[in-house]
Each structure stands twice: as structure tokens, then as C-alpha cells.
Amino acid sequence: MDRSGTIIHVSSTFAAGLLFLAIFLSGLSIVLLVRKWHREPDRGAAPDWSIPTIDAYADTPSFFHNWDPAVKIGSLFPYCFLVVSLKSLFWCAVALIVSLLALFFSNIPWQRGLRRLTAMSGFLLMFLLIVPFTSPAKPGETLILLPMLDSLPFHLNGFYLALTIVIKAFAIALMMEPMLGTSSLPITLQGLVRLGVPSAIIQMILLTHRYIFVFQQEIIRMYRSMRVRGFTARTDFTTMKTMGNFFGMLFISSFDRTQKVYEAMLCRGYQGSFPTFSLPQTRREDLAKGGLWIMIGILLLVFDRTLPVLAP
Template structure:
């Protein structure tokens, strides 16, 4: 049955369960595909150690992103990300997603970690696919699907298209962050931010937070293992809440004590409020060309989205 723009389609009585099953099946299929992609990439990725940061896991590789000056890479890729977010149509979002995927392939990132991050985002973004079609304001020209079981709610196809565009842009930005942060040491990337005018104190806080959040996660994991060895099992009762409260309190105390030890160790090594500069930045003609190429590519993406799609 063809549905003309601006019309209202009344669904058959049994179409609502079928639609729910199709959406659920599509979500399960997407999860399985992401898990399969992560399993295929597992052989090429080292086993993750939660006590060691992994955001810059591909820093030792060799690609055009690895050889790119960090300062120009930050400006170029962040500008491209803003241009991607500025697209309005679903076709523009899908084009941005394709560009981000090409960049991730060129950077030779670990697809196992990429699949995990995208899978974590998918659970949150899936809510848009259900909520926005049901809550989008009806405008002239919208196509509505009415289910007899819930006639008060109309499924707006324009809302579904808008939700898909948001999901596409979110995945595109997430993919683009992989070549930005994974292809250079995090300390070098943050030092590049400082060279661009970001206060050094902000870079220090980000670096320390990223480093020691993994240490605290590893501490929490070891404490949890110790509790399980002693017979603790999570149950829906007051005793479990009391034990978990003690667990969080001990984790906070241990984190606070570790913070003092880390500060004393840094002062013993001569820390006076600034980290020593380790990276030597040397801008070349190729760095300027890559940065200009990102800006031109982002501008072309927005113009195509506005004038064509």
C-alpha cells in the first residue's frame, strides 16, 4: 500500500505486535553483528588490562593520522565533527557516518574496542527510535501511522527519520574520535591542547583523571572479588544495601589515601605544578594540507546536506 505525504495510515489490528517484533529483532540482529565484529577483531587486539589506560592504544601505529601534527589534528577533526553535527537530513548523517568510517579505517584502529563503544551507545540511542516518532509534533505533510490498539498515539515517520539522523551523527562523531585520540599518546594530545590555548591545569586534570580512574576501577574489581570469595551475593534485601554502602565507603577511603600517596610521590620527584614538556611539535606543509582538507570536507558536507538532500 502506497502512503502519500500528509496522509494517515490506519494499521491492521495485528500489526502492532508485528511491528514490535520487527523492531526487537532488528535490535538483536544489530547487537549480534557488533559482537561478531568484535570477536573477529579480538585476535588483533591485546587483552585489556583495566589498570592501564587504553584510549591511546593505537599510538604506535603508522598512518596519515599518526604522522599528523597533534595541534592540526585537533583543530581539523574537531571542526569536522562540528560540521557533521550541523547536518540536518538523514542522508547527510549517513554520509557523515561513512566519512568517519573511512577515517577510522585509515587510522587502523582496533575494531574490537570500536564495536564495544558503539554497542554501549546503541542501547542509549535506541530510545530515540521509539520515543521521537511518538512524541514529534505533527506538521503539515507528515505521514502518520495509527494503530487501532493505541489510537491516541500516532507513529510519525518524520520523527523516525529525525531519530535515525541523530543516531547516525552520534555514531559518526564517536567513530571520528578514534583517529583523534587513539593515534597519539594522550599526554601529547593534551599538550597540543595547551599549545592551542587551553589552560595547562585543565590538561593536567584530564590526564590524571584518565590515568587513575582505571586504577580505581581495578581496585573496585579486586574488592568485589574479595567479597565474592567471602560468600557475598547480591540480593534484593537490606543486608545487600548495607554491604554495598560499606563497599563504596571503603573504595572512597582507599581512593582518598591513594591520592595523597600519588601527590607525595609527585612532589618527591620534583613536581612544581607543571608537567615537563615531552613532545616536540614541528608543523609541516602536509599538516596544513590535512587540516585544510578537513575544513573543506566538513564545509562541503554541510553544503551538500543543505542544497542537495
């Protein structure tokens, strides 16, 4: 027989225990949600529309701060693609440790890394919950059969696959702060220009980034005046209509503003590009750091292919 895989039958008592735990936890979270729902009488209160600044910690010196942005991005970006290519659980975990060390040595508060991880958690949870049950059967794999769920076996391979995805996603997300948050945004973007990104796009990114904060203030102001007039967001037709008008107003005022912004830029001598005053020199040290990261990435990939540990 070719399908000689292990099938683990979970005993009914154990499964009943798991089920009980699951029901208890989901019941608890529903109770907490409902309580939160009732405790907030002012559900229309100004929601949290805060936008983090990417370069808030760009001044404290570190391994990453002292690195020429062009070489930094030019080596860490390919490194991210090398990490994406990893297949086995063990080497993905090593990549995650490398990222944690990078975050630690970049002198950026760990909360910023954590915030990035929570932003992805919903999307990744979907993989952890669905992939183990929907993976196609492969010969010789381990299945875990839960009682009463005979038609829906838990594929251990699928679980490993979902876990590698989560770990890789975490590893790359944690590299974002050391890669892009350790120089001020204009300097980082200047590095991208030196890597060959058209400067038109870079200028648009800078302008967009600037005006995000302006429009953030604008929507907070507009929303406040709606609330003063008694608006509360609900799941109904009126809310849709009001919010449709809200978006329409936002877009019209943004178009109106563009002309003024552009004329103001022309008045200040804008000729199609922002001047740059200092061009950082690429030192030998920068290149050495870049080489080190590429080496780490290649080594991870080589080990992953030659010594796969826990590969799905």
C-alpha cells in the same frame, strides 16, 4: 484544508503479522535472558570492570598517526560540530561514510569503533522507539496508522529525526578513535595544551587517567575479599549497606593516597608541571590535512542546507 498530509493505514493482517513478530522476538529475548540468568550460578563472580586503553594502537603509522595532534584535534573537533549541525538524513549518512573511511584509514581495529557504538545503543534506542510516536503533528506530514493504535500514529517525520540523531551520533563516535586514539595520550594532551587548554587541567587528566587503573585494581581486590566472606550482590537492604561501606572505604583510601602521591611527586622534583621533551613541529602537510577536513565539514553543511534530501 491545510492538513493535506498522507495518512497510510496499515492493514490489520500486516499489523497482526508485525505484532506477532514483535511478541515472538521479545519472548525469545526473555527466554534467552532467563536462561542466561539460570546458567550463571555464580552471579556474584567478579564483574567486568575492565577499562580500555585509548592509545593501544598509537604506533601503527597512518594518515592520522602522522598528523600533528594539535592540528588534528583543532580541525576534527570543529568538524564534529559541523556534523552535529546536519539536518537531512542523506548528508548525515554521507558523514557516517566519511567516519567509516576515517576509521578504516586510521589502521585501528573496527571492533574498537563497534564497542563505542554499542556503548551508546541504549540511549539511542530510546529515541528510535519513542520519538516517532510522540512527535507533534505537523501539516502535510505522513502518518502511519497502526490498527488499534489510532490515538498513537507513527510519525514518519519523527522517525526520520530519530534516525538522523542515531546516524550523527555514530558518525561522531567513530571519529573519536582517529581523532584521539592515534597518538599516545600524553602527546594528544600536549596537543590540547598547544590549542590553549590550561595545562593544570591537562595534568589532572593525565594523573586521573593513571590512577583510574590503580583504583580499578583496588576495587577488584576489595570485591574479591567481600566475596570470600560470602557477599553476593542482590536487590536488598544488605547489599545497599555493604556497597555503601564499600564506596566509603574506596573514597577514604583514595584521600589517604593523595597525600602520599603528592609527596612522592614533590620528591621527584614536581614544581607544578610535567616536563615535555619533544615539541612536534607543525608541518605544511599537517595544516593541509586540517584544511581538508574542515572543507569536508563545510561542504557537508552547505549541501545539507541547499540540497536537503530526506530532511525531517
